[in-house]
Amino acid sequence: MEDNHTVMDTTLEQLVGSLKDTPGALLPILHRIQDQFGYVPDRALPIIAKALRCTTADVHGVISFYHHFRRSQPGRHLLEVCRAEACQARGAREFERHVKERLKIGFDQTTADGEFTLKAVYCLGNCATGPSLRQGDRVLSRMNPERFDKLVEDLTTYKLELK
Numbered sequence: 440m441e442d443n444h445t446v447m448d449t450t451l452e453q454l455v456g457s458l459k460d461t462p463g464a465l466l467p468i469l470h471r472i473q474d475q476f477g478y479v480p481d482r483a484l485p486i487i488a489k490a491l492r493c494t495t496a497d498v499h500g501v502i503s504f505y506h507h508f509r510r511s512q513p514g515r516h517l518l519e520v521c522r523a524e525a526c527q528a529r530g531a532r533e534f535e536r537h538v539k540e541r542l543k544i545g546f547d548q549t550t551a552d553g554e555f556t557l558k559a560v561y562c563l564g565n566c567a568t569g570p571s572l573r574q575g576d577r578v579l580s581r582m583n584p585e586r587f588d589k590l591v592e593d594l595t596t597y598k599l600e601l602k
């Protein structure tokens with residue numbers, strides 16, 4: 440029976456192999472890997488480096504340059520708080536403080552229960568109605584402590600249906 444690492448390596452090799460000949464292949468490869476696994480695992484670096492005939496340091500440099508890429512498994516819910524100027528003018532600093540206190544984590548960290556990962560972003564294109572927060576595919580407007588607590592509650596509450 441294949442272990443998880445072997446399965447992951449096989450998937451990585453197939454994925455990298457399918458994109459390695461495209462022009463500027465590194466970024467498309469990194470995006471596909473993150474789409475597939477939710478992050479770019481350490482195991483991917485030598486596979487990418489070998490396919491693209493570069494060093495793992497080269498691959499690491501590109502991953503580090505782009506904040507978009509994650510190096511560790513994210514929580515079940517990714518929460519991205521906007522820290523750019525327009526949101527700051529609308530109270531994002533105070534909102535951010537509440538978010539960190541509520542989750543008991545800082546940016547680029549995941550809660551102990553694996554539920555939430557917190558990331559900083561710099562503009563979500565929702566400037567007029569900040570403070571803004573992206574959760575999954577949706578951008579939420581006019582965030583404040585009460586709305587955030589409700590969001591956390593909704594994402595972590597499993598409702599029992601009584602018949």
Ligand code: FES
Nearest residue numbers: 521526563565566
């Ligand atoms: S500054 Fe926050 S969405 Fe643009």
